[in-house]
Amino acid sequence: MYDLHTHTSRSDGQHSPEELVTLAAEKKLQGLGITDHDEIGGIERALAQAAIAGLDIIPGVELSTSHRGYDVHILGYFIDYGDAGLLRFLHTLKDQRLNRASRIVEKLNHLGLTMSFDAVLEEAGEGCVGRPHVANALVREGYVTTFQDAFNHYLAEDKPAFVPKPELAPAAGIAVIHQAGGLAGLAHPGQNLTAEVVLEIIKLGVDAIETIHPKHSGERQRFFQALAEKFDLLQTGGSDFHGGAKGLEKLGQYTVSRVQVDRLRDLVVERRKTWH
Incomplete structure (x- = not known):
């Protein structure tokens, strides 16, 4: 089984990439998606540790965008993390975060x-x-x-030290992921998005939707699974691991099968044939 949504100390996770891979191996996971917020610096380190631990690493990222006042997170999978356009894009986001x-x-x-x-x-x-x-x-x-x-x-948003994020449209995030050879997925839609907003993001051209997530009840999970089938989207899932006792409990509980990961991989291969 694969956990396709995890964070390391390269963004806001508590564990280094090496520690995360070791924890995943202890949980008997087959693979991980490394999806740090607006950051790809942990991928190579995770790959090196995974070669020792025998895990499959999916190079990824989670981009922070906004749409009509909603925080919309776009997951990228199988990205070329050395892509010049992606690196420029992430450098701009880093400056904005600072x-x-x-x-x-x-x-x-x-x-x-x-x-x-x-x-x-x-x-x-x-x-x-x-x-x-x-x-x-x-x-x-x-x-x-x-x-x-x-x-x-x-x-928090209504508190005295809050500063809003710079506006980044989901379409821009989806485009940069596609340009870097990856697949774009809508992260945890049941966490804060209305059904109307989810449909609007789907129409922007995402390839997948995260149906399995700790913030999704069984009812919400079924709703998003049906939505994925209706719009012919692939399905992803993961624990959104950041660390801590609760995070360790979730790691390995919110997973997708190797078959689902292979579907993602196959789509990437097909897309890249048309790009070259």
């Missing part, structure tokens, strides 16, 4: 907190900086007790 985090820190300081941007960068380490790293810095500096408190008091 700018956003800096503005959040400015707002926190205006609220009377003494928070340095370096403290946030230290939390991010090698990863792509985001609000979770600001939250961790707030906990470490003693301004809040828990990670969730940081969002509840400062970082």
Whole structure:
């Protein structure tokens, strides 16, 4: 079985790529999709460890886009992670993330907190900086007790230190994934999207929809499976692993079969025949 939605310390996960592969092997998984947020730096490291552990690694990414006020995450699978266009695109996103985090820190300081941007960068380490790293810095500096408190008091959308993400259209994310030779899938549609928005994203040209996800009830999973069949989309699934005790419980529970992965792989092969 394959978990096609996981995150490493290269974005907001708690485990290095090597640690994640080792954990997956311990869970007896056949393979993993490495899908860090707006970041591909963990893929080669995961591949190297997987060669030792005997796992199949699907090179991927999870792009953060927005549509009509909704956060829409686009998963990319079987991407050429050395593609120049993709690398330029991700570099731009990284700069935008740094700018956003800096503005959040400015707002926190205006609220009377003494928070340095370096403290946030230290939390991010090698990863792509985001609000979770600001939250961790707030906990470490003693301004809040828990990670969730940081969002509840400062970082959530309706809180005083919130800074909106730069607008990136889903169509742009889908296009850059296709240009990098990959397949584009709509991530966890049941988490925050209305049925109307899901249909609009499907019409933009995604190849797959994530039907299996911890945030999907059985009813929602069946709904999205029917939707995938109606629009002739492939189906993906995974634990959305970030680490922690709850994450470790989920790793290996939300999976797709080798047959489903082979369908994705076969479509990539067919597409690439037409590109060359």
